[in-house]
Amino acid sequence: MLFISTALFFIGVYGFLTRKNMITMLMAIELILNSVNINFVAFNKYLYADKLDGLFFTIFIITIAAAEAAVAIAIIIHLYRSLKSIDVDDADLMKF
Amino acid sequence: MIIGGGILAVTSRKIFRAAIYLLFSLLGIASLYFYLNYEFIAAVQIVVYVGGIVVLIIFSVFLTHASGDEMQKPVLWRALFSGLAAVFATALTLLYITEHTFIPTANAAVAPSVKNIGLQMLSTTQYGYILPFEVVSMLLLAALVGCIVIAIKIKTKE
Numbered sequence: 198m199l200f201i202s203t204a205l206f207f208i209g210v211y212g213f214l215t216r217k218n219m220i221t222m223l224m225a226i227e228l229i230l231n232s233v234n235i236n237f238v239a240f241n242k243y244l245y246a247d248k249l250d251g252l253f254f255t256i257f258i259i260t261i262a263a264a265e266a267a268v269a270i271a272i273i274i275h276l277y278r279s280l281k282s283i284d285v286d287d288a289d290l291m292k293f
Numbered sequence: 294m295i296i297g298g299g300i301l302a303v304t305s306r307k308i309f310r311a312a313i314y315l316l317f318s319l320l321g322i323a324s325l326y327f328y329l330n331y332e333f334i335a336a337v338q339i340v341v342y343v344g345g346i347v348v349l350i351i352f353s354v355f356l357t358h359a360s361g362d363e364m365q366k367p368v369l370w371r372a373l374f375s376g377l378a379a380v381f382a383t384a385l386t387l388l389y390i391t392e393h394t395f396i397p398t399a400n401a402a403v404a405p406s407v408k409n410i411g412l413q414m415l416s417t418t419q420y421g422y423i424l425p426f427e428v429v430s431m432l433l434l435a436a437l438v439g440c441i442v443i444a445i446k447i448k449t450k451e
Contacts, residue, residue, distance in 0.1 A: 199390050200387060201296065203387055207380075207382055208296070210379055211375050211378075212304075215375050215376075216303070220312075220350060221311055223350065224312065224315050225302075225303055227319075227346060228299050231319065238326060238329060238331055238334060243395070243397060246397070247398055247400035249405060249410060252333075253414060253425070256337060256410075257425060259338065259341050260432075261429070262342075264433055265436075266349060267349065268439055268443070270350070271440040271443040271444040272443055273353060273357070274353060275443050277356070
């Protein structure tokens, strides 16, 4: 279980580092958050089966990931409207 | 299925296919939760991720891309060094995981049923989760309002 989550986490890190498209970077972030969820659930199942805390952390992480994805997609669509592109290299308006 | 879907999701050149691979990876994770007998978490995973986030991502792909065009390849040295970093970090982490001995608790297990989850989540006693629950609800409200404010189309006078 931990092997799966480790591999998935670093797949997400690799995707985040190599992609230039904002939507695919968002997908990589989702992979990372999911690997964290697998970790919480696995630890709760195999080490601390008398508590439910891992489940609550998982539920809250899923909720926050949903909110974060919604806000990120709103920002991406707004950027696309003003820049006609969703590459991170083109979004340098705040560079000084 | 999880690992393969994840790898294809971060390496596929077509963004729509990457979204579909991500969908398969998330479904694999949901089946993993079913395998661990955490049906409620699996249901939440399917509803929120597969039903919500992936659909949202696919919609935004349709809004921002002409369908079927390929993304440019990642820069070679960047892909190389990111891949090396990911592989070595995975190896190091797996090494630590295999060396570490985990000690499971000796107490009796609690059934992860929806009833237990709901009772503990909404209880105000010592181990209750009512405060994070309310904070998360405020966060969701703020995200909702923020999305509308960000994505609203401002009418400009012609």
